Amino acid sequence: MSTMTMQPPVAAPPAPPATAGRRRVRKTKYLFTVAVFLLPSLIPLLAFVIGPMISAAWASLHSWNLISPMTWVGLDNYAHLLTDPATGWAFLHTVYYIAVYLPLVYIGGLALALALNTKLHGRSFLRGMYFLPVITSWVVVALVWRWLLSPSTGVVNTALAWFGIDGPGWWADPAWSMPAVILASAWKDLGFVMVILLAGLQSINSDLYEAAALDGAGWWRRLFSVTLPMLSPSTFFVIVLSLINGFQVFDQVYVMTGGGPNNSSEVVVQQVYDLTFRYGQAGMASALSWLLFIVILIVTLIQFYGQRKWVNYD
Amino acid sequence: MTDTSRRNVVSTTLLYVVLIAGALIMVFPFVWTVVTSITPGATLTTTPKLIPDNPSLSPYFDLFDRVPFAQVIVNSLIIAGAGTVLQLITSAMAAYVFARMPFRGRGAVFVLYLATMMIPFQVLIVPLFAEMKALGLINTYLGAILPTIASAFGVFLLRQAMSTVPYDLDQAATIDGAGHFRIFFQIMLPLIRPALATLLVFAFLGTWNSFLWPLIILRTPLMQTLPVALTSLQGEFATQWDLLMAGSVISILPMFALYIFAQKYIIQGVAGTGLK
Numbered sequence: 001m002s003t004m005t006m007q008p009p010v011a012a013p014p015a016p017p018a019t020a021g022r023r024r025v026r027k028t029k030y031l032f033t034v035a036v037f038l039l040p041s042l043i044p045l046l047a048f049v050i051g052p053m054i055s056a057a058w059a060s061l062h063s064w065n066l067i068s069p070m071t072w073v074g075l076d077n078y079a080h081l082l083t084d085p086a087t088g089w090a091f092l093h094t095v096y097y098i099a100v101y102l103p104l105v106y107i108g109g110l111a112l113a114l115a116l117n118t119k120l121h122g123r124s125f126l127r128g129m130y131f132l133p134v135i136t137s138w139v140v141v142a143l144v145w146r147w148l149l150s151p152s153t154g155v156v157n158t159a160l161a162w163f164g165i166d167g168p169g170w171w172a173d174p175a176w177s178m179p180a181v182i183l184a185s186a187w188k189d190l191g192f193v194m195v196i197l198l199a200g201l202q203s204i205n206s207d208l209y210e211a212a213a214l215d216g217a218g219w220w221r222r223l224f225s226v227t228l229p230m231l232s233p234s235t236f237f238v239i240v241l242s243l244i245n246g247f248q249v250f251d252q253v254y255v256m257t258g259g260g261p262n263n264s265s266e267v268v269v270q271q272v273y274d275l276t277f278r279y280g281q282a283g284m285a286s287a288l289s290w291l292l293f294i295v296i297l298i299v300t301l302i303q304f305y306g307q308r309k310w311v312n313y314d
Numbered sequence: 315m316t317d318t319s320r321r322n323v324v325s326t327t328l329l330y331v332v333l334i335a336g337a338l339i340m341v342f343p344f345v346w347t348v349v350t351s352i353t354p355g356a357t358l359t360t361t362p363k364l365i366p367d368n369p370s371l372s373p374y375f376d377l378f379d380r381v382p383f384a385q386v387i388v389n390s391l392i393i394a395g396a397g398t399v400l401q402l403i404t405s406a407m408a409a410y411v412f413a414r415m416p417f418r419g420r421g422a423v424f425v426l427y428l429a430t431m432m433i434p435f436q437v438l439i440v441p442l443f444a445e446m447k448a449l450g451l452i453n454t455y456l457g458a459i460l461p462t463i464a465s466a467f468g469v470f471l472l473r474q475a476m477s478t479v480p481y482d483l484d485q486a487a488t489i490d491g492a493g494h495f496r497i498f499f500q501i502m503l504p505l506i507r508p509a510l511a512t513l514l515v516f517a518f519l520g521t522w523n524s525f526l527w528p529l530i531i532l533r534t535p536l537m538q539t540l541p542v543a544l545t546s547l548q549g550e551f552a553t554q555w556d557l558l559m560a561g562s563v564i565s566i567l568p569m570f571a572l573y574i575f576a577q578k579y580i581i582q583g584v585a586g587t588g589l590k
Contacts, residue, residue, distance in 0.1 A: 030415075033494050037411045038423070041404035044464035049430045052441035059440065066440065115333055120326075128577060129337040132344060135515075135569040137523030139541040140562040143548065144343045147555065155346065187340070199584035248434045251525050255545065269436045282440050289437030296432045 053293075060287035065280035077287035087288065089263065090271045091295075096178055097185075097267060098246035104186045106238060109193025114227075116194070117201045127198070131191035138188070142255030145184035146171060171257045174264035181252055181265055188252075193238055200234030201227070232311045240303055247296045268292050344566075351560040373556035374564075380557065381543055382536055387564070389532075390522060390539040392455055397462035397521040402513060405468030410498050412469065413476035414484065427466040435526065443530060453533045462521050468513050475509030475583070476502055511576045512583030518572055522565075540565040 060077055062070035081087045112130060116123050133141060148155045149170035157167030170180040204227065212222050228235075250269040253259060259266035259274065266274075268288065275285035345364075350356045351373055353366040377383050412424055442461060443452075451457030483505075484497045492500070503510070528539040538546070544561045547554065573580075 031417060034411055034415050034417055037407040037415065037494070037498075041408040041427075041464040041469060042423075044404065044460065045427065045430055045466070048442060048445075048461040048464075049433060049438060050426070052438040052445060053433055055441035055444070056437050112336070115329055118329075120330070120333070124577070126333055126337050128573075129341050131573065131577075132570075133340060135519055135573050136344075136566055137525070137541050139523070139525055139544050140347070140565060141343075143544070143558060143562065144347055148343060148346070155342075187343075191340075195581060196584055199581050202581065244432055248436070250436060269434060272434075272436045276440060286437070286440065289434055292434055293432065293437060296434070297429070300432055 056286040057290060059283050060290050062283045063281075064283040066276070066282045067280075070283065073283070077284045078291070081284065081288055081291060086263075086266075086271070087291075090266050090268045093178060093265060094247055094249065094267045097182060097249055098243060100179070101182050101185055101246060102239070102242050104182070105189050105193045105242065106235070108186065108190050109197055109238070110231075112190065112194040113197035113201055114223075117198055127191075127194070130194055133188040134191040134195075136188070138251035139255055141184060141188050142252045145180070145187070145252075146256050149180050149183070171265075172261060174262045177257050177261060177265040181249075181256055184256065185249070185252055189242075193242075196234050196238055197231065200231045204230045229312050233313055236303070236307055236311045240300060243299055243303070244296055247292060247299070347559045347562050350555055351563050352556075354556055356554075356556040356559070373554075373560040376554075377557050377560050377564075381547065383543070383561070383564075385536055386538050386540055386543045389455070389537060390565075391568075393458045393528070393539055394518055394521040396455070396459050398514065398517040400459070400463040401465050401468055401517045401521075402510065404464045405472050405513060406503065406510070407498070408464075408469045409472035409476055410494075410502060412473045413479075414497075414502075415494065427469055431466045431470075439526065439530060442527075446531060452531060453537050455537075457531045458528055458539070461527060462524070465517065465520075468517060471513055471516075472506060472509055475506040479505050508579040508583035510583075511579035515572060515576045515580060519569060522569060 059070065061072065061074055063073045063077075064070040116127050116130075120126070149157075151157065151167075151169040151172045154167075154170070156170075160167040168176040170176050208226050208230070209222060212226050217225060248269055249267050250273070253265055253267055253270050254273065257265040259270040269292070272285045272289050272292070275281045275288065349364060349366060352369045352371060354368065354370050354372050354376075408427070412420065412427075438461075446452055446457045446460075449457075451460070479502060483501055484492075487497050487501055523541060524539075525541045525545075529542045529545075532538050532542065535543070535546070540561070544558060544565065547558050547561060
């Protein structure tokens with residue numbers, strides 16, 4: 001405006017390009033700053049996640065044993081996987097894992113979080129004890145649990161025998177291999193769920209409880225009418241993360257059972273691993289991984305669409 | 315004593331009993347691990363006693379004799395340390411963009427980041443291995459570190475924490491002439507310290523304990539990390555559980571120390587990220 005009044009109209013035309021130019025310079029500078037902040041993570045993600053993901057898609061259309069050159073087979077790998085009962089079983093075992101594991105850690109984690117959110121002596125020490133398995137590597141946890149659940153000499157079966165119970169063969173028995181894996185997984189992850197839910201509990205406004213108490217609401221009533229609705233974002237986070245991780249369950253299976261006995265604990269990722277490194281079918285393995293990715297993507301998207309119905313951000 | 319307070323005493327005592335019993339179950343496997351690590355000659359076929367007959371630290375010494383364990387610890391520290399520091403830096407910088415620097419297409423880029431969280435790592439192994447081979451990085455620290463330096467989870471966690479910082483603070487700084495770099499370093503980073511500490515623990519946890527990628531990229535015993543060295547001790551015929559458990563104890567210690575240091579931040583950090 002000031003330039004307009006100071007200069008005659010004739011001189012006006014060069015002015016807009018000048019401000020636009022300055023604005024463009026500022027915008028370029030701004031985008032340069034954005035790039036400086038973003039590229040240190042974007043480049044590695046593109047180079048080591050998105051890029052390999054795309055090469056895996058390419059490999060999934062080939063027959064390839066990692067050594068000889070790839071041969072084009074089109075969608076044959078997918079057609080084979082979709083008609084092979086082994087794929088169905090692997091997905092079924094994975095779903096079995098999630099269906100038992102998730103309610104177990106959520107309800108256990110919630111009970112712990114509620115208990116350790118009250119004013120108890122030594123509560124941070126107790127929290128620390130419950131969190132201990134979270135910081136331990138899967139290799140160590142799986143080794144220890146493989147031993148604790150050892151059929152004849154394991155601690156768990158020895159303890160069960162005190163009560164006259166004949167413990168199952170756990171990872172050595174096809175009917176009990178998945179429960180063994182789930183037991184170890186729930187034990188390890190309970191503390192993580194507890195911490196997420198504790199954080200959620202601590203951000204609930206205490207006025208709500210006072211109001212509920214004035215209305216004469218008892219403990220259960222307060223749990224269902226105040227705590228759980230206010231905890232829904234944490235619950236959502238736990239469920240989304242547990243489902244993504246549950247579909248990718250591998251380390252504990254690899255160390256505890258290797259997918260056995262009789263493929264009874266063969267989950268999808270274990271099958272990806274076996275196809276690649278035991279049977280030299282990297283193309284087929286890539287196709288299976290892509291199928292898994294598509295399933296995880298669909299399940300996660302459904303949850304994000306579904307969250308409006310029950311997640312309460314306030 | 316009134317009826318209700320007596321009931322409170324009863325229920326509180328009951329709560330303690332249940333919580334302590336639960337905690338003992340949680341800790342028992344660790345006690346077992348430690349006990350086995352000082353019971354020379356323990357195997358899977360013998361149930362060791364809670365108080366061993368001849369406790370001895372010899373499994374620890376055997377471990378260092380049998381495998382280059384000191385080197386393995388150094389490898390783990392370098393790989394996990396570098397990966398963690400870089401992950402913290404890259405995540406914080408990207409999180410700042412998603413929290414404070416709008417640009418056209420930012421939403422789409424953020425979705426791309428989140429999508430990487432859903433990709434099973436196992437999908438990437440074969441192409442990643444081929445890529446590292448082409449770059450000549452097989453059996454190198456760099457090859458082990460590179461795939462861990464950026465994490466969508468970290469970006470997500472820190473972005474949530476940054477969005478809870480009031481805009482007034484950076485607006486005031488902007489009026490005082492501060493640019494994005496100054497706002498980032500002098501306002502954002504100090505204010506999200508609990509979230510940074512939380513990510514520090516989770517990032518170190520992930521890199522220190524990671525198994526599959528080091529197993530594949532590090533080919534020689536002198537380059538191995540702790541979890542890989544542990545499973546390679548788990549021989550098919552003569553699994554020496556005393557050595558395995560000694561190694562397990564050693565592998566837990568640094569994580570344990572880090573957790574003790576960061577414990578007070580963790581719940582605060584998660585709470586401050588809007589995941590409530």
